[in-house]
Amino acid sequence: MKHLVIAGGGFAGIRLARKLRKQKNLKITLVNDSEDFRYSPALYRAATGFKVGAARIPIEWMLIDVDNVNVVYKKITKINPTRKLITLDDGHTLDYDYAVCALGMVTTYFNIDGIADHSFGVKSVDEILELKQHIHDNLAGKQHRIQNYVVIGAGPTGVEVAATLGLYVQAVMEKHRIRNPRAQVFLVEAGPRILPQMSERASKKTLTELERRGVTVLTNTVVNAETSLKLKTSNGSIATQNVIWTAGAANNPFYRDNAQHFTFNERGKVRVNNRLQAQSSVYVAGDNADTRFSGLALVAVWHADFIAKDIKARMAGKPRPTHADAFPAQVVPVGKISVFQYRGITLGGRYMNLLRRVADFVGYSDVLGPLKALTIWQNTERIEDENCSFCRK
């Protein structure tokens, strides 16, 4: 019996556990630092009033039909590839034949003064709930006051949040009968255009839609500092108590803490060979791996599929596959439309929302299987405001 330890119960980790659920002579231990899986593509919606359960899914339920997996809710702190040993934060160790590290990214604030203390994040469900409560409480009871909302970072997450925020703010104001509402949403980007990872065409289409929705887009604008009352940028200050930081992601610190076993690219991602290995017994998958398109859920799923194939081949003594990067398609929701990009093709419009809905179903299915995916996916459009009696009405 071989032992596979999967560190990280995200897109790559859960997908891999599910892919190998029928593998004979393989025992799997999945280690995750929380009991929930984070479906990140739904986080921005949870921040703006939609069902939180679409973004936070109990791992136990996800793997209920998988018999050969034991789940441990701990943090991994060390790896020793020579002794094939993983250490957890409670001091316990796990020995392994194969290890897969897929620990995702963490937020970084680039040491900008005040941002860590005063801004809100959207990278975890806890951050989302804090933001949602803040938006709600900050609005309720504030008649006739201008409210500025500033989203920093115009990647897909920043765009999604900026486009949806106005609708949520408006809905809360209407429910609380706040008169003369004046809410202004800003999207601040240091670079010359929004969605820098996508084509210029995608960027232009998205800009038009954001402006149509009343979002003020400030490109070439560098954030210098934040205080409890304002955001200071290279283009002046904005009075605000509502700053949402989506701009910085860094590789998981686990790798730097174990740097003697890994090599890194200039962005701190772990270099892997053409089998996604950092060492012969250690694979690195998902956002952590230095592959061309890592940073997307679909790519993490593809990594897991590849590693499952390779482990099966190793166990069967068959020729091993090699990994090749494939182009992922991307669909970014921008309020009431979505923008789709695949290689040189860019399309935008309401009909692309359908594609995003399909992409979400595929995303849930990748980690849940189709039946469980359906139960979550069909409820993702539900608005939920469980804490406020006004909003519930």
Ligand SMILES: Cc1cc2nc3c(=O)[nH]c(=O)nc-3n(C[C@H](O)[C@H](O)[C@H](O)COP(=O)(O)OP(=O)(O)OC[C@H]3O[C@@H](n4cnc5c(N)ncnc54)[C@H](O)[C@@H]3O)c2cc1C
């Ligand atoms: C707000 C947001 C929106 C996004 N939207 C999209 C989108 O629309 N489409 C898309 O394709 N991609 C999107 N992404 C990117 C996508 O979420 C990632 O590419 C994907 O989650 C990567 O999968 P992963 O398995 O590498 O890591 P993750 O899914 O992040 O999983 C890592 C897991 O490891 C756990 N962990 C971390 N450290 C430890 C430790 N030391 N010990 C044990 N467990 C640990 C974490 O809790 C987590 O469960 C978004 C990301 C964010 C932040």
